[in-house]
Amino acid sequence: MTSAAPHQSILDNPFVLDLFAGPGGLDVAGHALDIPSLGIEWDKSACLTRYAAGLDTLHADVSAVRRDAFESLPPEINVLAGGPPCQTYSVAGHGAGRKNLNKVKEYIERLTAGESDESIDEDLKTLSDPRTALVLEPLRYAIQATRSPNREKRPYDVIVLEQVPAVEELWLHYAKVLQGAGLPDGTKYKVVVGRLDTETYGVPQKRSRAVLIARREGLAAPSLPVPTHRSYEAKEWNRRSEDEQASTGQAHQPTLDEGTAPGTEERGEIDDQGLQPWRSMGDVLAEPVGTHPGRATPFLVRSNYGSSGIPGRRGVRSDRQPAFTVTGRISRFVVFQHLDANIVYEGARFSMNEAGMLQSFPPDYPWSGKAQSQQVGNAVPPLFGARLLTAALGLPQLDPSALREPWQPATEEQQAKLRSQGCGAADACTDTCPRPEDQAPPPSTERPRKSNKNSSETSE
Known part of the structure; x- marks a missing residue:
């Protein structure tokens, strides 16, 4: 469903928590829209890029923050966003996530029924690739918000998620439970899910994404962003x-x-x-x-x-x-x-x-650290992210020219301050940061698809 209704912001002061924030695609969109955000990212190099760009960041494991440090998050956060790692769901990956779709749906049901985190975590250990479970983290954060004393148990008002097309089936299941039984405390959402092509929003790239936009009951029903550009087809x-x-x-x-x-x-x-x-x-x-x-x-x-x-x-x-x-x-x-x-x-x-x-990143965005091409490829296109945020929040569309001006990097002093907040020290990681060896992809019992090399495009 799309809508061309007049724009009217549904939140007075949106503040985004960006899970699996990568080098900053969604946060760059928020910056252009004058929306504050806090990103959680565990890859050191992606964090270095974020610090250089001047983006508020926690260098941390999303799951660990939920378990151990949720109460330290700013209580005024009212928008939850994220794109969980896609490797196990992408057609270019091993396929462990795609083969476990029904099992992941069961975990969604168990979480919204109020089953304990300890019980869920114990059973998640049986998955052949632990990354498959990361798609559950946005739901677990939404539930944790309703239990947080620091937030006065206030649920998030808006949820925005994006992933590779294979995850659309899980987003539809998210929608089913969020609109049906709702979260364990009874909070329900109105949800819209769709598969969108980034070139239809002005991104100079053919890329398909499965998108979920949810608004808490009591707010206006959500709509997917209206396309602004024509679709591209092979010639x-x-x-x-x-x-x-x-x-x-x-x-x-x-x-x-x-x-x-x-x-x-x-x-x-x-x-x-x-x-x-x-x-x-x-x-x-x-x-x-x-x-x-x-x-x-x-x-x-x-x-x-x-x-x-x-x-x-x-x-x-x-x-x-x-x-x-x-x-x-x-x-x-x-x-x-x-x-x-x-x-x-x-x-x-x-x-x-x-x-x-x-x-669609601005020119001169300060890519830093290692594996920079992987950072670029993993990122949410900022212009697409802006279309998602404006649709989710009822804001006017962003003028694309705002993302065509050269990016002004943070000063050394600003970077030191951001890193001190995100890592615990102004010039280095600390014991609270994820270890590099923990960031390597875990071994998988799944065999990669032999047809990968014959695919003209991946869906990552």
Whole structure:
């Protein structure tokens, strides 16, 4: 369900708690909307990026904060948001989460029935991959809020969740229990769930997400954000290239005419439904901004993913199309530029600044620490996050230009203060921070899907 009703904020002073906050996608959206937020993130490098960006952060395990430090959270927080880790649910992962959907639904039922945390935690140990249980944390936080003396047992007013499409089934089950029996104290919510494509909200990237927006009973019923841009569909030129490779049995070599092959006609103006053309890679990367020098067009991008079941064929898009789903492999994408009309050469691969811009992060966002491409790929696109927050809170849509200005990083003094609050020391982690060895993916008894290498896009 979507709505074009007049905007009227449902909360006077929204304050967001961002679980699994990553490098700050949702918090950047909140910053642009002038909404305060506090992020909880256990990856050290992602926290370093957040500190450099000036975002309030706790370097901590979401589950540990709920168990041991919930009462220390600001009591004025009234919006719960989060995107639990997707590895066990993504089609690019081992699939442990997808295979345990029914079991996770049972845990949802047990939690909302008021079963003790100790009993639930003991049974969760039987899951083959512990990360599967993290999708329960938003519900457990919502329940804990109703038991918190520091909050006077006041429930969250709004809940906003997003994940890979495979989790839509669990969000629908969340909706069923939140609207039916409600939380153990009787609090109920009105809920809307849907699968949304980020390019239909102005993000220059094809990325699908399962979204849940809930509002406490007594507030207006929620709606999904109204699309602002047209949907992108694969064009004939891509199919033609695949057919050519299949018939010749030879590895595909990009050519300049792929950018003008059949099906890549001009995107046109605003259509009769008021939707703008989807934004392309060239729309955001061609012009210089901040320290980004601009990228010459035309260019082609060959992804690191196989296409149409042909391992040797990699998906190719031109600068006039949205990016492939940006994941931790974005740094491996090959970019082809040209010297003249007949010569194509391999150009510079996407910088972290450019990769962030394809995610709709502001130029010059201060990516820090290790595994920066993974940070970029794991993040919520800020523009998409802004669409979710404005829909959830009844606010006017954000002007996208607010996210196209270069980001002003925190000063060293500000970073020291943020790290002191988030880690316990101004220049280092402390014993309260998650240990690096605990951040490695746990071993799984599930085997990865053999078809991963043949997928043209992942759903992470």
